[in-house]
Structure formats: C-alpha cells, structure tokens
Amino acid sequence: MPAKPLALTQGDPAGIGPELTLRAWLERRERALPAFAWIGDPDHLSAIAGRLGWTVPLRTCGWNAACAVFADALPVIPLEAGSGAAIPGKPDPATAAGTIKSIDRAVEAVRSGMAAVVVTNPIAKSVLYGAGFKHPGHTEYLAHLAAQGGVEPRPVMMIWSDELAVVPVTIHEPLRRVPDLLTTELIVETGRIVAAGLRSCFGIAQPRLAISGLNPHAGENGTMGQEDATVVAPAVAQLQAAGIDARGPYPADTMFHARARAGYDAALAMYHDQALIPIKTIAFDEGVNVTLGLPFIRTSPDHGTAFDIAGKGIARPDSLCAALKLAARMAQHAPADAAA
Template identity: 75%
Template sequence: MPSQLPMPLPPIALTQGDPAGIGPEITLLAWQQRKERALPHFACIADIEQLSRLAKRLGLDVPLAACGWDDVERQFATALPVFPLAEAVAAEPGQPDPATAAGTIASIKHAVAAARSGKAAAVVTNPIAKSVLYAAGFAHPGHTEFLAHLAADGGPAPLPVMMLWCDALAVVPVTIHVPLRAVPDLLTTEMIVETGRIVAHALTRSFGVASPRLALAGLNPHAGEDGALGHEDAAIVRPAIDALRSLGINASGPYPADTMFHARARAGYDAALAMYHDQALIPIKTIAFDDGVNVTLGLPFIRTSPDHGTAFDIAGKGIARPDSLIAAIKLAARMAARHQQAMI
C-alpha cells in the first residue's frame, strides 16, 4: 500500500515585533526575496497601514493584502499577506514608543492562537524591545516567558529552552538572562537534566536526529581543572551527565568551553549545552552572525526568531538584512514538516 502523502503545510505566522525596529522592514524584504530564497507561505500579523508607509519610505515594491489564514496561499505569490491588527501603529522607525506595546502583544497572542489552532504551522517572532513593553506595564521577563505563559492556558507554564541554531552548530544556554555572578547559585543538576531532556526530545522530533548526542560545557575554565578552578563542574554538571545517561541520552562532558566549538569538535555532537548566556551565544554569533536562528524548545507549538534584536539605530535606513529572519522562517517550516510527517 502506498504511503500517505503529506498534507500542504499551513502558513507561517510572523509577528510584527517592535514596529519601530527592523522587524517590519525585514519582513518586507523577506517577502520580496521569497522566490530566490524558496520561502514557504507566511503572513505577518501587523498594522497594514504602518507596513505600507514603511514600504513607501524605503522604496520597496511590496504589495500588501489584508487577509485571513485561509487566503494566505492564494495571496502570497503577488502580495505580502497581512492579518490586520485592530491596534493602529504610529511609531516611526528608530523611535520606540510604549504606545505601540498593545499592538506588539496582540500580534504575539494572535500568532500563538493561530499556531495552536492549526491555522498556522509555526510562529516566527520578530524582535521586541522589553524596555518598551515594561514601560507599558508588561509583566513578563521577556518574549520567551510570555510565550510559555500563553502556552500554559492557566496551568503550569512549560519550561522554555532557548536553542541557537545554524547549519554548523546548535547550542543551548542552561541559564539565560541572568548576571554572571548569579549563575553558580542558579545552576542545578536538575535544571541541566531537564534542559538536556527537552533538547534531546526536540532533536529527535523536530530535527530528525535518531540518537542525539549532547556535549556539555563546564562552568569554569578548563571544566574546573579537577577542582583547582572551582567545584561546580564535579558537583553539579557531572552528576547531570550521569543522570542524562541513565535516561538513555547520549551525554558527555563536562568539556572546557574554549575547545568545544571548532569544526572538529562540533562533528562529535548534535547540540552543545552551555552553562551561561555568553558561553553559548559567542560561538553561534561568531559562526553565523547574519543567519543564526533562535528556537524555543519545550512549547506546544513551534517558535523560531531571528537571532538579533530590534536594531533601532538602523531601522528605516534601508540597510537591515533579512538573512536571519529568512533562516528562521525556513527552519520553522522544516520543523513543522517533521512534526507533520511524524503524525502520518
């Protein structure tokens, strides 16, 4: 009996991000490059009038079409599909304004709802500025925590895990946006094990890696040098590796972080777990500064994002590059196709 053919993927839902940043600009550019970059169908949840003003300002020939999710595929060939926000956006490029926060949040909520209902295959979030949202009363530490809150439906929030991805490297910081001096006190064996478990599951389900190999970095220089440079690697990281192995996960380390990220070392693992933010982000941004992707694992929907910020300093100047957003859209579609294939 012939195997069942995969169904066409629903469109990808793009959020507007902070409208004063480069998110709207790179969204226009991504659609403009849709053919040569072989992009899947996507729609932006935004203020269509603000996008129109921006396209005119930048001299971009990007027709816009207000539509619902069922119309995206039909419109995509000739116009950028836009799911119009009720909240009008008056912000100018490079001039962040707390008055735009309601629209930014509404865009995220609608994208998540579309993904959870099956109308969208995945969520791709354009960059936000947390300070702008905080000034408007936003109660969550950041983008990822807000997504976890939306996924909770009033129950316990899932543990969101941040993976930075490019073709050459997948790396996960176990602790993320915390001061460096706080990391040793926050880092626990249980946190590392839960992060590793989520990463291994995602590598199998979303990336097609049958037997994921995880390499764990040490916290201290030289992974502690047998206790001479700190005891956390022996007391916290190594027990986590043993626990992951007991779960059937191929985990190894702790390795000195300064020797983990050259090409020969990367060939030995599918994902690296770093113990703190810069330990993870320095190598990925060195290897893939323009086209790295931020992937949130552990959510009940697919979420990717460009691996850069709002870039207010260059917004509206016509020099922003859409490479990272394009990579995020393509990776989201690739992950969604894997999920769909697993269900057949």
C-alpha cells in the first residue's frame, strides 16, 4: 500500500459519492482498501451517515495524519467552500464551488507530495455548467490543472477491469461525426499515451495493443468503407515503427471474447460504444475510469452521480473500491513519476 493517503474528492454532494465514500470506509477491511482521505464538508458527510443510520466516525485532520487515522475513523480534509445545503437527489449549482475546490485540493495534495494519487467521485457537468464552469468535463479540468508553461497534457480515458481494458479514440461524439474526427495522427497519439501509461503505471514492459477497425469487419477489404485501410492501418504501422506492439485493425465484433482478450493488454476502439459496451457487459460494477497522460495518477468510478438513488443507501461501492485499489496499485508501479 502507498505510504501516503489517496486523495478522494467529494464529487457532487447531492449524488451518491458521499454514501459510496462512507460504504467504502465501512468495508475497508474486508475489501483491503488503501488509506484514503475525503475532501469535503464534514458536516454534510456526517448528515448523510446519520440519514442512513450508519456509524462512521469522522476525523478532521491534515494529510500527514490521514494514514494513522484511517483504521479507526474516516479522515476528512475540510473545505473552506463546503457543500452548502446539499440534499441527496437534488442537484444544486450552489454546491458547484465546493465540488470544484475539492478537485483542486486533491490535485494540489498529489502534486505537492502530500497524497499519493487522485481518486474522484462522480460529478454532474450540467450542475457545474449552471455555475459557470468553462471546461467540457472532469478530465479536461484535470488537464487544465496539470498544465505546465501554459501547455495542457492530452489526457486519454481508459476503462479498466481485471478482465479487459479499453480506450475509445473518440469519446463523447455523435456517431455521424466519428469518421470525420478520426485521423491517423489521433490514433497514433492515443496509442503512444496508452503504451506509455501501461509501462509506467501498470508495470507492463512491452504493452500489447489491439486496434479495432471503424467499420464492420474492419472494412471487408474496402467493401464496407475505406477508413480502415486509409486511416487505421497506417496508424497501426506507425505505432509498430515506433517499437509499440500494436496489431490490427481487427473487426470489433471478434475482439472481446475471452480468447481474444488473452492476446492484448488494452484495446483501442474507434468510438465510445465500440469500447464501452463490451467492458460494461463484462465488468459493469467493477469498471474503473483511468486517466492516462497526466503528470499524476487519477482514477474514478465508472458511473455517474445517480441522483435517482442518492441518499437511499442502495448504491453499490464496487466501482469506487476498485478505483481506490487500482490507484494504489498504480502508485506502487510509479511512486516517483506517474506521468504517462
């Protein structure tokens, strides 16, 4: 386990993040979780515990005391801008300042060496937009915080589980736009970042990348589209020329069965659903969102705020617990430099 605590953000205080945090601490021993400290409003977290009838002792402390505290109480790093009067299931832009400040404090703690990694609870972008948030999402804001000399790193989203790791080359884009957005350069850049991240943070000396085609049957020799021959195949060749074990383009419909998965460490898919449908089928509750390409380690549960069930105590902590454990594992592989 890392010698320093994991920095866990509050997420949207009206979502399931607070109760998942409480559940994770309650199940810390049976799940063998690393020590983490939650960054948020202790009064709000205490109110959620009371609402659910859970006995969770909270301890407001600094980063240097969090690991020692963790066995007997949930360490809380208090925020100056708290959660306001957050009500489970009722998102409110008035709480956005606390949500953003929690992310800021987590990144500050990791970059200053006080915490090991950043683990983020889910946020609701629409709530932040209502408060004037200017970034497209969580990942882009983290890249903004990681900027050096005015240059932001390019983050890459990988969804990881023990059974499968996938990377969508284009992410939240309408399907009709994907062929125009997909370029050889984009695939190559993504593949380089993924390979570097697998080496530095997962301890895989020679990562194996499987690259999917865009079209059915990877284009069927051009009869179902030219993009696989003119865009994807050249990217695979460039990655191979750079010394990366990349293979493809493969038909996406044959890439994700058990025998195929045994042949690679990560699959690069050309668009969102091509990547996320298989992993959410295989590991719906245990998937972890990993951001590669940042100068620090960041993981997150692979689900949203779930406002519809927030405050009911029925949300499963599996993905958050997996995110905490994976972050600790990644920190052990890259204790000094988590940059991918």
